[in-house]
Amino acid sequence: MHGHLVKERKELDLRALENMAVKKTLWQDVLARFLKNKSGIAGFVIVVIMILLILFAPLLTRFDYDAQSFPDRFLYPSSLHPFGTDNFGRDLFTRMLYGGRISFMIAIIATFISAVIGTIFGSAAGYFGGVVDTIISRFLDIMMAIPGLLLAIAISAVLGPGPINTAFALSIGGIAMSARIIRATVMAIKTNEYIEAAKATGSRNFRIIRKHILPNTIAPLIVNSTMSIGGSIMGIAGLSFIGLGVKPPTPEWGSILNVGRDYIRDFWPMTVFPALFIMLTIFGFNLLGDALRDALDPRLKD
Amino acid sequence: MVIPIMLGVVIIVFSLSFLAPGDPVSTALGEGYTQEQYDAQAAYMGLDKSYIEQLVSYLVNLVTKFDLGKSYFSIIPIETELAARFPVSAMLGLFGIALTVLIGIPLGIFSAIKQYSVLDYGLTAIAMIMAAIPGFVLSILCVVLFGVQLRWLPLVGLDTPKHWILPVATSAFPGIAGMMRMTRTTMLEVIRQDYISTARSKGLKENVIIVKHALKNCLIPLVTIIGGSVAMVLSGSIIVENIFSIRGIGTYMYSGISSSDYPVVMAGVLVISFVVCIVNLLVDILYAFIDPRIKTIYGTRMTKRKKPAVLPGAASEVV
């Protein structure tokens, strides 16, 4: 009896090892495909540079993002102020770096929230089907009927500006999208035989979802999240631009741009630099997301 | 299907405004008021009732009188303001979408039929760059370039045709990249199909094949994305109208946002969402006109056909 159990345990371990081996080669394949994609690598490099810039902001600049200096207002780029200074004489380069921190933080939080909630709703709807699916899907239909930016505007108008509120406002619009993706993936996987087998052996629903179904949703989730971070950065900047989102004096790309707009006729650095940072970051995330999609799901490639 | 979704949208939007922090009554009254004045104002705004009562009366007013609620600050009913401003926004949106379609679809087609060519790579790269430029950033840059530096185009209002160029171009721009990519992808999908090979093997000219056989089969995804761009253009109007000082729904909502006049913001969200719902409905109806397979589904359901569409008539007829 005991020996039998030991043997079974060993077999299980072996199978786990095999699984790991399969997984490893799978991810190696993905990596190999990704490395072949030049634009994907470009996107990756852009994103990494952005992250390094904002992480090491204190080391890269001698100025304080809040330090005002009246005589130094509206300075054009120089060796001292690489991007010039703003309407309060603050160093623009410093504000761009710290502004990036806010943007990235909000975008990552928003994407994380919508991915988690979307996964819960999506996997429940896809796995259980029937009434659960109908209720969740109808609810998602309603959420999808409100354009994402408008929903974010409505929510942040109610909640008021601020990083956390903005993250929350942006995440709500993303839930429907990620829930749909997860739902479709789960429904496709559900019919596979190994799920049937797991059911037949009496595994509990939650365990089946966690062990067998969720791992398969990782690929679409990664792709969607990468795209969504870029989209969120665009959304944050947009919200700040219309006076929601993050308010001055907190540095944020969209709000710097919004303030810069008032001086557009005479002083270009305050509009051009935030605009460049926003575009470059979104560009990087889009390239990265595209490449990840191609690498993770070669069937989708044209 | 549309009605319950619209109802759901109303409930969500209304609940949002109900959750709004601050006291709208005191906001509306401003400084210094008596308790009677306060109660009267609360009753006038309908805020002395419970959530359910308020929701029901909001819905009833909306359905029977198109009443979208009362602004905190203005005595002009919101629906009147919106109705007055809607045509401008709609025109701007229509032109914007038209421009998106006129540029995005042909470029996508060229890109697809010249796959692997320099043109294709170039257009794809341009689309990637375009997709990374938010509408408001582009608007600002256009204002700087064409309005301030070159002084080619006017920047404020919509008085002359020249005034329309920048607002229309900037509201179209964000959609063009998406439209192009979508067209390219579906077109590539379609021209790989066997029926395109069949059309080629008939000896048809390439442009006939593209227009008659390929493009028509791309229409469903394209109509879907055109429908989607309505949502994008309308929500983008908040920014575009604001930048170019156009008196449309967008600027109205913007004023609501900056003065915390929630009913105005919510009404704007509601109206735009309704338009989006209706557009989606139209898109669904269009599908049936485009694709005979969908038409058959509707057809068999609505009118009784003389014989079943596929079987068993087909089966009896040899094979």
Add this chain to the structure above:
Amino acid sequence: MNLLEIKGLTIHYAMRANTVHAVNNVSLVIEPGQTLGLVGETGAGKTTTARGIMRLIQTPPGKIVSGEILFEGVDLLKISSAEMRSIRGKSISMIFQDPMSALNPILTVGEQIAEVIHLHEKCSKREAEERSREMLEMVGIRPERAGEYPHQFSGGMKQRVVIAIALACSPKLLIADEPTTALDVTIQAQVLDMMRELKDKLNTSMLLITHDLGVVAETCDAVAIMYAGEIVEYGSLERLFHNPKHPYTLGLFGSIPSLDKDTDRLNPIRGLMPDPSALPKGCKFRERCDYACDECRKEEQSLREIEPGHTVRCMRVAGGVLNG
């Protein structure tokens, strides 16, 4: 004169990293009224050859590198694309593998047949429609169904429509790329019978692509066996079926289940076809061949005639090792 004569056709696909040698130096002949079977496994280059004849290779990445395709004495690779279009559908037509996707889902079957008639026969739209109904009747579909869409037909019926399109202008040559592979076995026979009948009636020659030797035996006058982009054995049906020589052909026959012989199991050919982007030197089949020797590795094999009208690309056969 031969209706179609292919000489040394070579087609490559230039992919990003490497070049796929899809068709290598293929030569074939089809006489008027004759049916030639082109047999081989998936990826052998059969479809590419057929598309090459129609000049329907997508360029890029595909490219006809060299060769001649003489149709009634005219090299199809040298004429303008407008001239080629006037041949497609009119003198040469082609049937594709999958009837499910070979018809345009948003046009009625009548329109799709009438289209090719209107294009080539210089007749009015009405006449074309009239004739499209006649064509439907000819392939065994009620002409009233001309106004229906492809999804309203079953697979076998769709293939009949495809055949009606292909034969609408009474072409001199019909290229049929696995016309029955996607159909149910019971329907395969009906469609094949009908094709044979119509072909005889219209005196059309046919290039039949298939991997089914049974179909070849019933339909063809001559057979070419294709392997890794090359013809490995070529001859009249009788000669080739009664005296198959190439080890690959033998293998193909060996993997057909036989009811006559008392065999316990099939004899499939071991291994896989070589990667067409990295073809081995010498004989392409040698790694799967039971008779391979060192010589097979070194020398490029050429097609050698072993009896009148029967050629084989194998040095062991020519050297007498496999004779007997």
